[in-house]
Amino acid sequence: MADRTRAAAAPAGRAGTKVRTGRSIVMVGKEFEVREYPVPDPAPGTLLLRQELAGICGTDLHNWEYQRMTGTIVLGHENVGIVDRLGDGVEKDYLGQPVKPGDRVVFAPGTPTGAYGFFQSEEEPHFRGGFGDYIYLAQPNTCFIKTPLTARAAVLAEPFQVGVHGVTRARMQFGDTIVVQGSGAIGLMTMIAAKASGAGRIIVVGGPAGRLEKAKMLGADVVLDIGEVRDGGERTKIVREHTANGKGADVVFECAGFLPAFNEGLGYLRNSGTFIEMGHFVDVGSLQLNPNQELMRRNLRLEAVWGGGSNELFVRAHAVMARGEIPFADLVDPILPLERVADGFNALHSGYKLDGKDVLKIAVESGMA
Numbered sequence: 001m002a003d004r005t006r007a008a009a010a011p012a013g014r015a016g017t018k019v020r021t022g023r024s025i026v027m028v029g030k031e032f033e034v035r036e037y038p039v040p041d042p043a044p045g046t047l048l049l050r051q052e053l054a055g056i057c058g059t060d061l062h063n064w065e066y067q068r069m070t071g072t073i074v075l076g077h078e079n080v081g082i083v084d085r086l087g088d089g090v091e092k093d094y095l096g097q098p099v100k101p102g103d104r105v106v107f108a109p110g111t112p113t114g115a116y117g118f119f120q121s122e123e124e125p126h127f128r129g130g131f132g133d134y135i136y137l138a139q140p141n142t143c144f145i146k147t148p149l150t151a152r153a154a155v156l157a158e159p160f161q162v163g164v165h166g167v168t169r170a171r172m173q174f175g176d177t178i179v180v181q182g183s184g185a186i187g188l189m190t191m192i193a194a195k196a197s198g199a200g201r202i203i204v205v206g207g208p209a210g211r212l213e214k215a216k217m218l219g220a221d222v223v224l225d226i227g228e229v230r231d232g233g234e235r236t237k238i239v240r241e242h243t244a245n246g247k248g249a250d251v252v253f254e255c256a257g258f259l260p261a262f263n264e265g266l267g268y269l270r271n272s273g274t275f276i277e278m279g280h281f282v283d284v285g286s287l288q289l290n291p292n293q294e295l296m297r298r299n300l301r302l303e304a305v306w307g308g309g310s311n312e313l314f315v316r317a318h319a320v321m322a323r324g325e326i327p328f329a330d331l332v333d334p335i336l337p338l339e340r341v342a343d344g345f346n347a348l349h350s351g352y353k354l355d356g357k358d359v360l361k362i363a364v365e366s367g368m369a
Contacts, residue, residue, distance in 0.1 A: 019038050020038070020039040021036045021037060021038055021039060022036065022037060022039050022127065022132060022133035022134045022368070023035070023036055023132055023133045023338065023366070024036070024037055024074050024121060024126065024127060024129070024131065024132035024133070025074070025075075025076075025131035025132060025338060025341050026072050026073065026074055026121040027063075027064060027069075027072070027073045027074075027075055028072050029067065030064065030067070032341055032342045032345075033072075034339070035121065037126035037127065038126075039127070039134055040125050040126070040127070040136055040138075041085070042085050042086065042087035042090075042136065042138075043087050043138065044087045044088040044089050044090075045087055045088075045089050045090060045140070046087040046090070046136065046137055046138045046142075047083060047084075047085065047086050047087060047090050047099075047105075047136075047137050047144070048083075048084045048085045048127075048134060048135075048136050048137070049079075049081030049082060049083060049084060049105060049134060049135045049136075049137065050081055050082045050084045050133070050134060050366075050368040051079065051081045051130070051132060051133055051134055051135055051365075051366045051368060052080050052081050052082060052104070052151040052154075052155075052365065052366075053079070053080050053151050053152065053154075053155040053332075053335065053363040053364070053365050054076040054078060054079050054130030054131050054132075054155070054363060054364050054365075055076075055078030055079075055130075055155050055156070055158075055159065055185070055332070055361055055362070055363045056076075056078075056341070056344045056345065056348060056361075056362045056363070056364070057076075057077065057078055057158075057159070057185070058184060058185070058186060058257055058279075058281070058348075059077075059281040059282055060075045060076065060077075060117070060345075061345060061348045061349065062257065062281070062282035062284060063075065063282055064345055064349075065349060066282060066283070066284060068282055068283055069118070071120045071121075072120060072121040072122055073118065073119070073120065073121060073129070074117070074119065074121045074126075074127070074128065074129025074130075074131060074132060075117050075118075075129055075130065075131055076116075076117045076129045076130020076131040076132075076364075077109035077115060077116050077117030077118070077129070077130055077158060078109075078130065078155055078156070078157075078158045078159060078363075079106070079107065079109070079116070079130045079135055079155065079158075080104060080105070080106050080147070080149075080151050080154035080155045080157070081104070081105055081134075081135055082102060082103070082104055082105070083099060083100065083101045083102060083103045083104075083105055084101060084134065085101060086099065086100070086101065093105070093144055093145050093146045094143045094144060094145055094311065094315065095145055095146075095315065097145075097146045099146050103146045104146065104147050104149075104151065104154065105144050105145065105146055105147065106144065106145055106147050106149075106154050106157040106158075106318065107137060107142055107143060107144035107145070108142070108143040108144075108158065108161065108308060108311055108314040109158055109307075109308075110307050110308060111139040111140065111141055111142055111143075112140070112141055113139050113140055113141075114139060115307070116128050116129060116130065116135065116137075116139065117129045117130055125138045131338065131341055131364060132338070132366065133338070133366040133368045134368070143311040143314055143315070145314075145315070145318055147318065147322065148322055149321060149322060149328075150329055152328075152329040152332045152335070152363075153321065153328040153329040153332075154321075155332060155361075155363050156185070156189065156321070156328045156331065156332065156361065157314070157317065157318055157321060158308060158314075159185045159186055159189045159361075160189045160192070160193070160317045160320075160321060160328070161308035161309070161313055161314045161317040161318075162186055162189060162190075162278065162305070162307065162308045163186065163189030163190035163191075163192060163193040163194075163317075164189075164193045164308075164309075164313050164316060164317040164320075165305045165307070165308050165309035165313050166190050166193070166253055166255075166276050166278045166305050167190060167193040167194050167197050167253075168309070168313065169276060169303045169305055170194075170251045170253070170274055170276050170303065171274070172194065172197050172198065172199065172250075172251055173198075173250065174197075174198035174200075175198060175199075175200035176198070176199055176200055176249075176250035176251055177199075177200055177201040177202075177203070177242075177243050177244065177249045177250050177251075178194050178199045178201070178202055178203070178249060178250065178251045178252070178253065179203045179204075179205060179239060179249045179251070179252045179253070179265070179268045180194070180202070180203070180204045180205070180206075180215075180220075180252075180253045180255055181205050181206065181252065181253065181254045181255055181256045181261045181264075181265050181279070182205075182206050182254070182255035182256030182257065182261070182279060183204055183205075183206030183207060183211040183212055183214070183215050183223075184206070184211065184255070184256075184360070184361075185331070185360065185361045186255045186278060186279070187204065187206060187215075187253075187255035187256070188211075188214060188215060188218060188331060188360070190253045190255055190278065191204060191215060191218060191219070191220060192218055192219075192326060193317075194251075194253070195218070195219045196320060201221050201222075201242070201243070202219060202220045202221050202222070203220070203221065203222040203223075203224070203239055203242055203243075203249065204220045204222070204223045204224070205223075205224045205226060205235060205239065206223075206224075206225075206226060206256065207225045207226045207227045207228075207352075208225070208227060208351070208352055208353075208358050209225060209227075209358065210352075210357070210358025210359075210360070211352070211358060211360055212225055214330075214331060214360055217327075217330075218326075218327075221242075222239075222242045224238055224239065232260065232264045232267075235264065236264060236267040236268060239268045240268065243270065247270045247271070248268055248269045248270030248271070248273060249268050249269055249270060249273060250269075250270060250273055250274065251269075251273060251274045251275075251276065252265045252266070252268050252269050252273070252274075252275050252276065253276045253278055254275065254276065254277050254278060254279050255278045255279045256279050257279030257280055257281070257282075257284070258279070258284075259280075259284060259285060259286075259287045260287075261279065262277065262287055262289075263287065263288075263289065263294070266294050266295075266300070269298070269300060271298045271299055271300075272298075272299045272300070272301075273298075273300055273301070274300070274301045274302075274303065275300060275301070275302050275303070276303050276304070276305065277302070277303070277304040277305070278304075278305050281306075281307070331360050331361050332360075332361045332363050333357075333359065333360060333361070333362075334354060334355070334357075334359060334362060334363075335362075335363050335364070335365055336362060336363070336364050336365070337364065337365060337367065338364050338365065338366045338367070340364070341364050344362040344364060347359055347362065348362065
């Protein structure tokens with residue numbers, strides 16, 4: 001991360017008072033800069049959180065890798081924080097639970113007026129992205145929920161919502177054989193949601209080995225390491241051997257976000273199966289597809305999800321997490337100080353290893369909460 005600290009212009013405080021500021025990590029091209037902004041007093045109907053944890057999402061990574069966003073961006077949309085201050089009129093969360101300073105809160109990043117983690121850093125109000133000391137829930141109709149979860153588990157609320165969205169769109173049948181392509185956070189969240197929805201057999205295709213071990217711990221019946229089986233045709237053969245009569249899976253969830261996975265995943269399916277595209281939230285290019293041979297003659301159903309879907313799905317996902325039956329917190333490793341966010345991005349970019357260990361979900365903490 002570039003060693004540049006820049007203070008935004010702060011309004012003058014009263015004589016003898018000091019304006020409170022906070023740090024924000026800003027993406028400027030391929031560099032990350034530490035900038036400081038004045039901490040806002042929340043307007044009516046809004047609230048200010050002290051950031052606890054912010055997860056590095058694959059969408060953050062791809063936006064950094066492919067530079068699809070211009071300007072100066074505060075990335076980060078997988079967040080959990082502690083209520084610092086409430087604006088006038090904010091007394092209850094989305095579920096009607098009373099809220100007060102000191103409560104832990106999760107929120108759905110998507111809103112009708114823009115998603116947290118995708119705003120220009122210099123546009124007021126600041127702190128509308130996850131990688132900072134604070135996050136200001138200033139967007140109208142933000143869905144936020146007071147949570148009983150630990151911060152380490154709660155930071156996965158948004159990725160689990162995405163998994164629930166994909167499984168809901170799949171219209172799975174109880175006992176279906178499913179394949180998840182990709183063993184990152186979205187892949188494992190989708191696998192958990194599919195298992196909870198009655199998947200009969202679960203096959204995960206991904207890597208590296210540490211991530212696949214997590215998949216087995218969470219209930220995968222078969223894992224296939226793409227680092228060991230490098231040929232896509234051979235992987236397809238192995239996947240189909242683990243399906244009923246070798247005819248293919250009922251549902252395939254593409255969560256890897258790599259173009260070759262799309263065509264390969266279609267080959268995992270039985271005729272009349274369902275393919276759910278979940279990995280390409282950032283434009284990484286186009287692929288070649290024969291609609292007649294690969295889709296129509298096989299009578300396939302193709303669905304695609306955009307983000308986590310509705311606030312209702314966020315509520316449903318959080319309700320399952322709050323039961324405490326799934327070890328979500330075990331999936332968050334490592335947790336880095338805010339200043340090391342660039343290390344986290346580089347680890348995900350270059351083999352999913354950091355400090356000599358396989359990584360799954362990297363989160364950063366500000367230390368403010």
